[in-house]
Amino acid sequence: MSEPVTQSQFTEVLETMKAMQAQLAELTLEVKVGQAEIREKFNTIDQKFQIVDEKLNAIEVRFEEKFNTLEAKFEEKLNTLEAKFDEKFNTIEEKFNTIEAKIEAVRLEVQTNREQLVDLGKRQGSTENRLWALLVALFLMVAGLLAKITLFDRGY
Incomplete structure (x- = not known):
């Protein structure tokens, strides 16, 4: 199974191994360069993400400020409208x-x-009753006077 190896074969194997070792060194160097590039790109991307995160935080702060300002203005207007509504309601209630x-x-x-x-x-x-009584009394008096004159007149 084992045959004797010749010097030329041994040299050939040795050169092949050296070539492989050189290729391996080149590949290792390429891998290290690739890793360095990847680290550099990763760091660049990380920095960009940090910049984006800072910008987002700044935008969020500005948004919160504007939102709080708008909320305060809205509450102020709402309170003003509520006060006007209460005033008008009270005025209407007073008029009512x-x-x-x-x-x-x-x-x-x-x-x-x-x-x-x-x-x-x-x-x-009662005034009508009195007037009727007066009229009846006057009528009776006139009738009595006429009766006296006509019946009891003695001619004097």
Whole structure:
């Protein structure tokens, strides 16, 4: 199984191994260069990500500030509108209460006028009764006077 190796074969194997070793060294160097390039690109990408992250943080801060400003303005306007609404509602409620008071005053005046009208009707009725009594008395007096003159006149 084992045959003797000749010097030329041994030299050939040795040269092949040296060539392989040189190629391996080149490949190792290429791998190291590739790793260095990858590290450099990774660091560049990492720096870019950090820059993007910082920009995003700055944008987020500006957004928060603007959002808080808008929220404050919105709350202020909402409070202003709420105050105006409350003021108008109170004004309307006061007007409504004033109108209710006026209606109640008119209702009381109408009730008073009705009572006065009823009293005037009673007084008118009693005045009419007195006038009728006076007319009847005058009629009876005239009738009595005529009867006396016609019946009991003695001619003096």
